[in-house]
Amino acid sequence: MGNQIIAVDLGGTQIRTARYDLELNLLQRENTLTEAYLGLQSTIERMKVYIRKAMPASAEDVLGIGISSPGPLNPFAGVIVAPPNLPGWLDVPLRDIMESEFSLPVHIGNDANVAALAEASKGAAQGCRHVVYITVSTGIGAGIICDGKLLLGRDGLAAEFGHIPIVLENGTVSSVELEAAGPAIARRVKRSIEEGAKSKVMDIVDGDLKRIDARAVGMAAAAGDELGIAQLAYAGRIIGLGIVSIMHLFNPEVIVIGGGVSKTGDLLFAPMREAVRAQVMDEAYTENLRIEQSALGDDVALIGAAALVATDGGNLDISELDRRF
Amino acid sequence: MGNQIIAVDLGGTQIRTARYDLELNLLQRENTLTEAYLGLQSTIERMKVYIRKAMPASAEDVLGIGISSPGPLNPFAGVIVAPPNLPGWLDVPLRDIMESEFSLPVHIGNDANVAALAEASKGAAQGCRHVVYITVSTGIGAGIICDGKLLLGRDGLAAEFGHIPIVLENGTVSSVELEAAGPAIARRVKRSIEEGAKSKVMDIVDGDLKRIDARAVGMAAAAGDELGIAQLAYAGRIIGLGIVSIMHLFNPEVIVIGGGVSKTGDLLFAPMREAVRAQVMDEAYTENLRIEQSALGDDVALIGAAALVATDGGNLDISELDRRF
Numbered sequence: 001m002g003n004q005i006i007a008v009d010l011g012g013t014q015i016r017t018a019r020y021d022l023e024l025n026l027l028q029r030e031n032t033l034t035e036a037y038l039g040l041q042s043t044i045e046r047m048k049v050y051i052r053k054a055m056p057a058s059a060e061d062v063l064g065i066g067i068s069s070p071g072p073l074n075p076f077a078g079v080i081v082a083p084p085n086l087p088g089w090l091d092v093p094l095r096d097i098m099e100s101e102f103s104l105p106v107h108i109g110n111d112a113n114v115a116a117l118a119e120a121s122k123g124a125a126q127g128c129r130h131v132v133y134i135t136v137s138t139g140i141g142a143g144i145i146c147d148g149k150l151l152l153g154r155d156g157l158a159a160e161f162g163h164i165p166i167v168l169e170n171g172t173v174s175s176v177e178l179e180a181a182g183p184a185i186a187r188r189v190k191r192s193i194e195e196g197a198k199s200k201v202m203d204i205v206d207g208d209l210k211r212i213d214a215r216a217v218g219m220a221a222a223a224g225d226e227l228g229i230a231q232l233a234y235a236g237r238i239i240g241l242g243i244v245s246i247m248h249l250f251n252p253e254v255i256v257i258g259g260g261v262s263k264t265g266d267l268l269f270a271p272m273r274e275a276v277r278a279q280v281m282d283e284a285y286t287e288n289l290r291i292e293q294s295a296l297g298d299d300v301a302l303i304g305a306a307a308l309v310a311t312d313g314g315n316l317d318i319s320e321l322d323r324r325f
Numbered sequence: 326m327g328n329q330i331i332a333v334d335l336g337g338t339q340i341r342t343a344r345y346d347l348e349l350n351l352l353q354r355e356n357t358l359t360e361a362y363l364g365l366q367s368t369i370e371r372m373k374v375y376i377r378k379a380m381p382a383s384a385e386d387v388l389g390i391g392i393s394s395p396g397p398l399n400p401f402a403g404v405i406v407a408p409p410n411l412p413g414w415l416d417v418p419l420r421d422i423m424e425s426e427f428s429l430p431v432h433i434g435n436d437a438n439v440a441a442l443a444e445a446s447k448g449a450a451q452g453c454r455h456v457v458y459i460t461v462s463t464g465i466g467a468g469i470i471c472d473g474k475l476l477l478g479r480d481g482l483a484a485e486f487g488h489i490p491i492v493l494e495n496g497t498v499s500s501v502e503l504e505a506a507g508p509a510i511a512r513r514v515k516r517s518i519e520e521g522a523k524s525k526v527m528d529i530v531d532g533d534l535k536r537i538d539a540r541a542v543g544m545a546a547a548a549g550d551e552l553g554i555a556q557l558a559y560a561g562r563i564i565g566l567g568i569v570s571i572m573h574l575f576n577p578e579v580i581v582i583g584g585g586v587s588k589t590g591d592l593l594f595a596p597m598r599e600a601v602r603a604q605v606m607d608e609a610y611t612e613n614l615r616i617e618q619s620a621l622g623d624d625v626a627l628i629g630a631a632a633l634v635a636t637d638g639g640n641l642d643i644s645e646l647d648r649r650f
Binding site for chain 1: 397454455469471472474476477478479480481482483484485486488489490491492493494495496498500566569570571573574575576577578603604606607609610612613614
């Protein structure tokens with residue numbers, strides 16, 4: 001049996017490939033642009049080229065290939081369903097394509113799901129058996145480990161934290177993602193400025209309203225901009241409400257928060273923690289719970305793709321990761 | 326190893342005890358009043374007497390004793406923490422008490438949690454591996470089975486469906502339980518009547534406002550009472566919103582709904598299903614999902630207590646239940 005793992009992080013912008021040993025130590029790493037606009041076939045061919053670059057001298061040394069992809073996808077069938085940031089990808093049987101190309105076992109996982117495996121094996125959740133990973137970026141996703149096993153659900157569609165419904169004060173039903181992801185934060189800041197609010201974010205984008213994104217809002221807020229601070233606080237409160245649902249339903253020991261928007265740090269985390277404190281039903285839920293910022297950086301899904309292979313597609317208990325080490 | 330199981334359902338009103346074989350066929354059944362007002366010691370002594378009545382001729386034939394109790398409780402330590410409907414019960418080490426009395430393994434589980442095991446072994450969720458059981462009664466609780474295993478969480482506090490936060494239109498944060506459990510339904514009907522609304526529920530309670538409960542509201546609604554219908558519909562919509570969270574987080578194959586309020590049937594279920602249809606993010610979540618009324622009746626927690634023993638306190642996969650059969 002192979003003692004090395006090939007990992008692929010298929011993203012909307014980049015394709016990262018890497019080779020790891022069974023302890024998930026990085027042996028080799030490559031990356032290239034996805035250039036999804038060149039079409040599905042072009043991206044798949046490029047993936048093959050970069051997987052080949054990551055391969056060791058002998059393919060027999062490879063335990064398997066793990067691929068992280070944006071969802072929705074079917075991890076059981078190995079099919080990419082229709083990711084918003086991979087235009088043209090519709091029901092692509094990526095596992096079968098790569099298995100017949102490389103004659104190796106291939107596992108495919110949702111990027112946020114496999115990130116939870118990465119955090120449990122190499123990140124802030126090491127040694128934990130009840131783990132929630134949340135990514136706050138252009139979307140809001142999650143990966144959940146219940147008593148040592150990756151939660152996939154009946155059809156591999158579980159852990160969609162971003163789609164917890166949130167009732168707004170006007171009575172309409174929104175969701176955590178629609179209220180608190182990067183585009184929502186930017187949208188509310190833009191609207192306020194259009195309605196006459198002053199904000200330092202306009203300096204950051206050289207007065208171009210269209211260029212306002214969550215990153216610009218974060219920079220302005222870090223410089224003391226009141227509008228930016230207020231909108232990150234609103235997003236933090238919404239995420240905090242979602243976390244209360246997660247706490248009461250899963251009773252986890254660690255919640256790790258990653259993704260671009262999480263880099264705003266306390267501007268997001270302080271109101272989030274405050275919402276958790278205010279709404280938790282009993283202190284017993286918070287006594288043994290850590291809420292932490294991810295420290296694995298941009299490679300979290302790449303490490304997760306490797307961990308997916310090490311856990312046989314999430315079928316094995318994460319303690320298997322330690323056993324292999 | 327024993328081939329019979331002793332099950333206990335410790336409730337606020339009744340204590341039920343029973344003996345089952347390993348296929349969870351009922352061999353013997355007893356029940357008595359809890360009479361919690363007589364004090365903790367009295368209730369525990371009565372439990373012992375009724376467990377003894379349920380025992381077979383030889384204690385060696387008994388695999389273990391399973392006890393279902395209202396929460397909060399610690400299933401790992403076997404301690405009943407402080408159930409609202411068992412006044413005087415505070416951090417009671419019920420497992421140790423019963424193990425030293427009977428020299429048999431004892432497992433203790435939250436009533437809604439073990440009910441999920443009952444549904445998976447004998448009820449509407451037979452043969453399913455991704456199961457959610459929800460009880461709507463004086464409180465709202467749940468039991469969740471993730472890929473064949475009972476979800477307990479870090480401290481055994483998981484599956485508190487009733488404590489999913491719900492933001493109200495006035496901006497305050499409530500919960501599924503505070504909005505949709507029996508007392509909430511009764512409270513809103515009473516308030517409307519106090520404010521001048523007409524309702525058939527007043528005939529049912531002989532004009533005594535204080536006697537209005539969810540059962541009376543259900544009876545009035547079944548007879549066409551508009552106020553009762555509207556308030557059950559509101560509760561159904563709130564539960565439906567909570568179910569959307571559950572669907573997106575767990576992607577279950579079956580959701581079984583029990584408890585007294587669920588007996589109102591379509592008056593609750595139709596608006597609940599409508600909320601699910603309106604808010605689900607993708608039809609993929611509903612395609613393979615059944616939402617059903619529990620058919621196990623009042624013995625659901627008793628059967629669950631037996632199933633708890635058969636799964637070694639929820640540690641074993643539910644497929645073990647079939648293996649034993």
